[in-house]
Amino acid sequence: MSGPEYFRRTAVTRLAVEDEDHERLLSMVREWKRGCQIAVNAAWGVCHTRNEVQKLAYEKLRERTSLGSQHAVLATHRAAEAIKRALERDDDAAKPEFTSPTVVYDSRTLTLFDHRNISLTTTGDRVRCRLVFPDHGYQSRYLDDDRWEPAKSTLHYRDGEFHFHLGFRRPRPDVDLPTEDATVLGVSLGVENLAVTSTARFFSGAELTHRHAEFADLREDLRETNTRSARRTLRQAGERIENFTRNTLHEVAGGIVSEAERHGCSVIAFGELEGVQEMLTEAAPFHGQAFKRLFEFVAYRAAERDITVVQVNPEYTSQRCTSCGFTHPQNRDVENNRFECLKCGSEANDDYNAAKNVGFRCIRRGPLSSRGVGAKYCALGSGRVTPDGEFVPNEELEAVGKP
Ligand SMILES: [Zn+2]
Structure with missing residues (x-):
């Protein structure tokens, strides 16, 4: 059993965005969603690997969206993942729709600077903004440690604010393997x-065993009663057991x-x-x-x-x-x-x-x-x-x- 080559971590931060950049990022989100959708529409029922979808849809994205070349590539990959996931879930799954306001970034479309600044590729000029997180937050473990390098990340827009899930990776160490004794x-x-x-x-x-047994009983009891309140009760109990x-x-x-x-x-x-x-x-x-x-x-x-x-x-x-x-x-x-x-x-x-x-x-x-x-x-x-x-x-x- 050989593991993946990298350790991967995510640091969740808010972005302090200047007013004039706000619209740039929003338009980037719109173009990204559009790009992913165009790629899915082209590839749905045709192919689902990254390479295939990229080959099929890349030119279309470049013609019909204002995404840069790297983001066009990333969007075709994102579309491929969505198609693959839909097919895995269900044989006659519905075609994926891109509605959530997120954009994927990678090390070529984001640049991390000292003092918690980041610059992001958009459909126009790059946007530079500050990463906001608690002073001694876990995020600094990855940001302040050179062993972690930025990797695949996601921009999120919610409740009028931008958040960035900054991905980091670090090669799995081969050198500091345990010594003989x-x-x-x-x-x-x-x-x-x-x-x-x-x-x-x-x-x-x-x-843990006790609570899972209780939850299984509850699920059994509510299986017959397919009412809205039964579904809610079950969902809430499900969340509680998951948290626990x-x-x-x-x-x-x-x-x-x-x-x-x-x-x-x-x-x-x-x-x-x-x-x-x-x-x-x-x-x-x-x-x-x-x-x-x-x-x-x-x-x-x-x-x-x-x-x-x-x-x-x-x-x-x-x-x-x-x-x-x-x-x-x-x-x-x-x-x-x-x-x-x-x-x-x-x-x-x-x-x-x-x-x-x-x-x-x-x-x-x-x-x-x-x-x-x-x-x-x-x-x-x-x-x-x-x-x-x-x-x-x-x-x-x-x-x-x-x-
Ligand atoms: Zn013995």
Whole structure:
């Protein structure tokens, strides 16, 4: 599993636009929408890849709109995406209509200056304006850091104001891969415990499961009553459960990453998500989705701390004894969340046992990632340990200044 080449982030800002530029940007929005629509009209039912749509519609856009050459290209690409998305959704989908007041920009049509100034290509002169965001807002993380370069972005017009969703990208680092004696934080995912780390930190999944079950019941109840108020109730409940899910996953992701930092881990290992889902027969349908999002949230936060996040094959991680290596399905007592080795008798919480195995597997076989990780230790609450049992307690690590 090789990831994309770039990390991508978006900084949302308001634009401080001079009066005379306001109209320029508005006319740009109008031309952009028109251009996208012309491209869709030409390509609908004909083609849907970027190259095809560009070939078909580029000249038309140049003739019939006042978009510059690069924006004409971007509009054909935008049209291609819209067509593709419509076709994916539905076999007899309606032709996309461009109504929302947005314009796509890229590194050739926007220029970022110091002091939070930006210049944007329009149908006439370029417009230069200031990016407005809170003084210590997260936006400055990307704007003030040369490692992030401007990428695909979007201009939005709403409630009489312009906003800019400034996209940034940064090459995925190859150089700061973990060193030979790196330490891994193993993470096991589950239903009862959403996540458990090899350092014995537990993140309960009970509330999430409970609320999703409640929501599923409500949806079932309202399925028959297709009234406006029923639909509204369902929509509101849907928004609430989504907010709760997102907040929970962000909290857990933050907890996992700070646990990795606290224990000096440069790698976080998860059981490969597809495999985890297959193994969790008791998993509610939403869990697969929740695991993927959790993984993304962790990867997102970890990237900025130069921690690598990998997935390893989770097979047998819940059945293998971390003390003696004996692997057997009956080592695990799922009902009671216990692990008891049939051979050596060592006992543990079953998710905690699995988390250690995930960490060890990352060391033994290497992760599924093509790049490979030269990790040596798995982090435990009390220190770090190699798969062969070589244990270094935390006190010793602190003594040499490597927590
Ligand atoms: Zn054992």
